[in-house]
Amino acid sequence: MENKNDILSEIKKIAPGLTAVEKKNSFETPAxxxxxxxxxxxxxxxxxxxxxxxxxxxxxxxxxxAIAASVIVILVIGFFYLDxxxxxxxxxxxxxxxxxxxxxNSLIDKVEEYQLIDAYIELTANEKLNDNKALLNExxxxxxxxxxxxxxxx
Amino acid sequence: xKTNKLIKWSxxxxxxTLPMVNYAQKEQRKGMLKEKIETQKIAYITNKLALTATExxxxxPVYNEFSDKNEELLKAFRKNNLEDRDVxxxxxxxxEAMDMADEQIIHAQKILxxxxxxxxxxxxxxxxxKLLKLYQTERDFKKFLLKEIKxxxxxxxxx
Numbered sequence: 001m002e003n004k005n006d007i008l009s010e011i012k013k014i015a016p017g018l019t020a021v022e023k024k025n026s027f028e029t030p031a032x033x034x035x036x037x038x039x040x041x042x043x044x045x046x047x048x049x050x051x052x053x054x055x056x057x058x059x060x061x062x063x064x065x066a067i068a069a070s071v072i073v074i075l076v077i078g079f080f081y082l083d084x085x086x087x088x089x090x091x092x093x094x095x096x097x098x099x100x101x102x103x104x105n106s107l108i109d110k111v112e113e114y115q116l117i118d119a120y121i122e123l124t125a126n127e128k129l130n131d132n133k134a135l136l137n138e139x140x141x142x143x144x145x146x147x148x149x150x151x152x153x154x
Numbered sequence: 155x156k157t158n159k160l161i162k163w164s165x166x167x168x169x170x171t172l173p174m175v176n177y178a179q180k181e182q183r184k185g186m187l188k189e190k191i192e193t194q195k196i197a198y199i200t201n202k203l204a205l206t207a208t209e210x211x212x213x214x215p216v217y218n219e220f221s222d223k224n225e226e227l228l229k230a231f232r233k234n235n236l237e238d239r240d241v242x243x244x245x246x247x248x249x250e251a252m253d254m255a256d257e258q259i260i261h262a263q264k265i266l267x268x269x270x271x272x273x274x275x276x277x278x279x280x281x282x283x284k285l286l287k288l289y290q291t292e293r294d295f296k297k298f299l300l301k302e303i304k305x306x307x308x309x310x311x312x313x
Contacts, residue, residue, distance in 0.1 A: 073169055080173035102304050108296055112232075114225045116299040121187045123306045125180055 087122065195295055202291045203284050212279040220272040227268055231261040 012019050101107045199217075200210060238254055246254075276285050 069166065073166075076170050077173055080177050083177065102300065108293065108300065111296065111300075112225075112228050113292070113296050113299070114228060116296055116303065117188065117191055120191070120299055120303050120306070121184050123303060124187055125183045 191299075198295055198298075199288065199291050202294075203280075203287050205284070209280065209284070213276070216272065216275050216279060220268070220275070223268055224265070224272075227261070227265050231265060234258065234261055 008019065101111055196214070199205075203209075205213060234257060238258065241254065243251060276288065280288065
């Protein structure tokens with residue numbers, strides 16, 4: 001106490017203006033400011049992070065749908081892949097078979113017309129798809145080929 | 155939000171439909187080719203046999219009927235043969251073996267019956283020389299197809 005009074009009286013002597021300043025807090029916060037502060041900050045953080053999250057494309061809200069969808073995708077791709085494989089194999093198997101017939105004209109009576117047509121279609125369909133040409137041009141091309149051959153041939 | 159949904163569904167749709175489109179395109183092509191070959195065969199036979207308008211009118215319905223039935227029977231015959239080919243005789247009973255052997259002859263008989271039936275039909279609508287010519291032409295058309303196949307195969311080897 002004595003010390004405090006000493007200091008005060010000393011300050012009065014050194015700087016009389018300073019002791020005239022009222023002793024009170026000059027900074028003010030709105031009423032109840034600190035009541036909501038922490039919740040407010042949390043909210044802002046949440047908002048910010050959820051904004052960031054939106055940049056990621058969430059494909060599926062429920063994992064079950066994701067699993068079901070991927071199973072379907074795998075099945076569909078698998079089906080068409082196997083089908084493709086089967087057709088290639090068919091063409092290859094027939095290729096071996098054709099060699100014998102192609103080299104021996106007397107075997108022509110052993111094959112049926114529908115087999116020849118199937119083989120021809122299989123060969124042509126695969127070939128043309130691999131070529132990636134326009135469909136329309138090709139079919140015209142084939143038509144011309146066939147027409148030419150038929151009327152000049154045999 | 156809406157764009158994201160759109161993107162994700164389009165990607166999924168693309169993944170699923172791409173192979174389907176490929177497959178459908180191929181099937182469509184096959185159908186087109188088959189149709190084309192059939193058209194060419196009609197042109198070929200008409201040309202070789204020099205069919206008159208009245209002959210053609212009577213002949214084609216009968217011939218088409220025959221072609222369809224014939225193909226059906228031939229396919230059944232071949233399917234039956236393929237099934238029999240892989241059978242192990244040691245594992246089946248005598249009765250089963252006999253049935254399978256009979257089945258082969260029955261199939262062959264069916265095909266011959268069909269040919270006989272339609273041979274009589276053709277006689278009604280075509281003169282003798284044109285009928286023989288028809289049988290020759292059918293064989294020639296097979297030769298033509300064989301030649302086409304050979305060409306396709308050679309082209310493929312070169313590539």
